Amino acid sequence: MGFTKRQMIVTLICFAAAVVLPIFFRGSRYYMNLFNLAGIFIILTFSLNYIHGYLGLISIGQAGFFAIGAYITAGLTMGLGINYFPALLLASIAAALAGVLLGLPASRIGGHYFVLITLAFGEIVRLIILNWKEVTHGTNGVNNIPPPRLGPLLIESRFAYYYLVLFFIIVTMVVAASVRRSKYGRSMLATKVGELAANVMGINPLSTKLINFGISSFFAGLAGGLYASYIGSISPEAFDVDLSVDILTMTLVGGSGTIPGPVIGATALVFLKEWLRAVKEYYMIIYGAGIVLIMIFMPYGIMGLLRRVRDVISSREVR
Amino acid sequence: MNTSGGALIEVEDLGIRFGGLLAVSDVSFHVSEGSIHALIGPNGAGKTTILNMISGIYRPSRGKIIYGGRNIVGLPPYMVTREGIARTFQNIQVFEGLSVLENVMVARHVRTSVNLLSTILKTPKARREEKSIADKAVEALRFVGLADRKDMDAMNLPYGQKRLMEIARALATEPHLLLLDEPSAGMNEAEVLNLVNFINQIREKGITVILIEHNMRLVMKISDRITVLDFGEKIAEGPPEEIQNDPRVIEAYLGTENGYA
Numbered sequence: 001m002g003f004t005k006r007q008m009i010v011t012l013i014c015f016a017a018a019v020v021l022p023i024f025f026r027g028s029r030y031y032m033n034l035f036n037l038a039g040i041f042i043i044l045t046f047s048l049n050y051i052h053g054y055l056g057l058i059s060i061g062q063a064g065f066f067a068i069g070a071y072i073t074a075g076l077t078m079g080l081g082i083n084y085f086p087a088l089l090l091a092s093i094a095a096a097l098a099g100v101l102l103g104l105p106a107s108r109i110g111g112h113y114f115v116l117i118t119l120a121f122g123e124i125v126r127l128i129i130l131n132w133k134e135v136t137h138g139t140n141g142v143n144n145i146p147p148p149r150l151g152p153l154l155i156e157s158r159f160a161y162y163y164l165v166l167f168f169i170i171v172t173m174v175v176a177a178s179v180r181r182s183k184y185g186r187s188m189l190a191t192k193v194g195e196l197a198a199n200v201m202g203i204n205p206l207s208t209k210l211i212n213f214g215i216s217s218f219f220a221g222l223a224g225g226l227y228a229s230y231i232g233s234i235s236p237e238a239f240d241v242d243l244s245v246d247i248l249t250m251t252l253v254g255g256s257g258t259i260p261g262p263v264i265g266a267t268a269l270v271f272l273k274e275w276l277r278a279v280k281e282y283y284m285i286i287y288g289a290g291i292v293l294i295m296i297f298m299p300y301g302i303m304g305l306l307r308r309v310r311d312v313i314s315s316r317e318v319r
Numbered sequence: 320m321n322t323s324g325g326a327l328i329e330v331e332d333l334g335i336r337f338g339g340l341l342a343v344s345d346v347s348f349h350v351s352e353g354s355i356h357a358l359i360g361p362n363g364a365g366k367t368t369i370l371n372m373i374s375g376i377y378r379p380s381r382g383k384i385i386y387g388g389r390n391i392v393g394l395p396p397y398m399v400t401r402e403g404i405a406r407t408f409q410n411i412q413v414f415e416g417l418s419v420l421e422n423v424m425v426a427r428h429v430r431t432s433v434n435l436l437s438t439i440l441k442t443p444k445a446r447r448e449e450k451s452i453a454d455k456a457v458e459a460l461r462f463v464g465l466a467d468r469k470d471m472d473a474m475n476l477p478y479g480q481k482r483l484m485e486i487a488r489a490l491a492t493e494p495h496l497l498l499l500d501e502p503s504a505g506m507n508e509a510e511v512l513n514l515v516n517f518i519n520q521i522r523e524k525g526i527t528v529i530l531i532e533h534n535m536r537l538v539m540k541i542s543d544r545i546t547v548l549d550f551g552e553k554i555a556e557g558p559p560e561e562i563q564n565d566p567r568v569i570e571a572y573l574g575t576e577n578g579y580a
Contacts, residue, residue, distance in 0.1 A: 197412035202429025
């Protein structure tokens with residue numbers, strides 16, 4: 001079940017490209033900002049990729065975990081003066097715990113009800129942030145969140161931040177690949193396609209789902225912590241349901257359940273949204289229609305399409 | 320295990336009601352350790368329902384299932400599997416999207432112990448465990464003759480081989496008791512002969528088998544004991560020779576279902 005040689009080469013080329021890319025765009029604050037946002041969305045999309053790709057469930061509450069990661073990271077660094085990196089880890093763990101807690105009731109139900117529970121969760125988190133003014137400052141938000149400090153190094157510029165985000169994307173991808181090729185990943189996929197059969201084969205469906213939700217929300221929280229220190233100020237309107245829907249769209253467009261899918265989906269949509277700004281009021285129409293067309297003609301996302309192309313080519317080679 | 324011939328599982332007064340329908344009523348039978356015990360009866364007699372109760376899918380309305388000295392009624396399916404009872408399904412249950420090997424590997428997880436963090440960090444212990452999962456799965460596939468198919472998408476296996484993969488998957492959980500639900504369904508003559516061979520080899524490994532089967536030649540050939548069900552009730556039990564000549568069985572089952580004789 002190891003990587004094929006071709007997969008290794010493609011991975012290395014993409015990785016090398018990601019490392020040198022900002023050198024060409026260093027002068028453009030605009031593009032560096034887009035890259036960094038895309039990077040944070042990549043991690044967020046990986047978070048939903050676990051729930052949708054490995055369990056077949058749809059969550060529109062990922063913004064809730066993202067917000068938990070962002071606010072706790074901000075609180076720990078500013079309020080308690082903890083260094084950014086341990087704070088980020090603690091915030092991600094807190095998000096993971098929230099995911100497991102939400103999973104306790106949510107994993108007992110499926111389908112539409114699961115979607116509703118996650119939607120409600122996202123709204124509850126947003127409303128708590130909005131109204132718990134002593135801690136979150138309500139609509140004013142938390143401002144002047146300090147940039148991450150790594151020893152003597154202050155990660156302040158967009159250029160430097162790019163590499164911080166890239167590092168965490170790689171961590172996210174390595175974990176995703178490692179989970180997929182482990183007993184946990186197989187248990188999730190078996191539960192996704194045949195929960196009862198998996199149960200009879202010795203897989204505990206509840207713990208399998210809770211582990212999935214835990215990992216998923218850990219990475220949503222991680223993305224939140226990165227976002228908070230990158231933007232420097234956070235407020236409740238950044239964490240509404242639109243964000244959760246964006247994450248879902250990125251997951252589906254990229255190709256759920258795969259490793260490259262979230263990278264492709266998040267990057268494509270961050271840039272698409274940005275470029276469509278030029279058409280102003282037609283933006284939502286084009287964006288919406290584009291998503292619908294992708295869902296109709298590429299039900300397994302861009303990765304699904306690439307795989308189909310690859311299969312066609314390789315079957316021609318055989319002939 | 321130790322005393323060959325003692326009962327491995329004792330089904331006592333088992334009954335289940337689905338709404339107003341009494342699907343199984345007061346069925347009792349004992350299965351001796353190391354034996355092949357067949358459950359036969361016309362469609363709708365309650366055979367699969369009994370297997371579903373033993374494997375924890377259905378909770379009986381009444382009665383006990385004593386396995387290894389304790390009542391396992393109420394245990395969820397994955398716990399029943401952990402206790403050493405594995406099964407195959409009448410309607411094949413393949414984990415779609417997983418390879419043949421991965422399908423069987425899933426069944427090994429119940430015998431593993433490495434935690435999530437070690438798995439993600441790929442500690443030496445986790446790597447060893449993963450390798451042993453794969454090795455044992457290949458061993459189970461080799462047993463049913465599917466080792467060379469291990470990297471195929473399991474959905475692409477021909478029907479008969481899917482059934483064999485299910486047997487490999489059940490064996491991979493290291494059961495003491497194996498429940499086979501119509502293993503020969505959809506198999507051709509050659510495959511059925513092959514299957515008889517496997518079931519005998521499974522018994523030689525010391526695994527007790529409960530078999531639901533419509534192929535009477537197969538049942539008569541390999542069973543040590545047969546329990547006959549009709550409309551959710553037990554109507555006869557005994558060794559094959561006795562069952563073949565039991566007038567109640569002939570009337571209720573063989574007599575009305577000529578096709579099976």
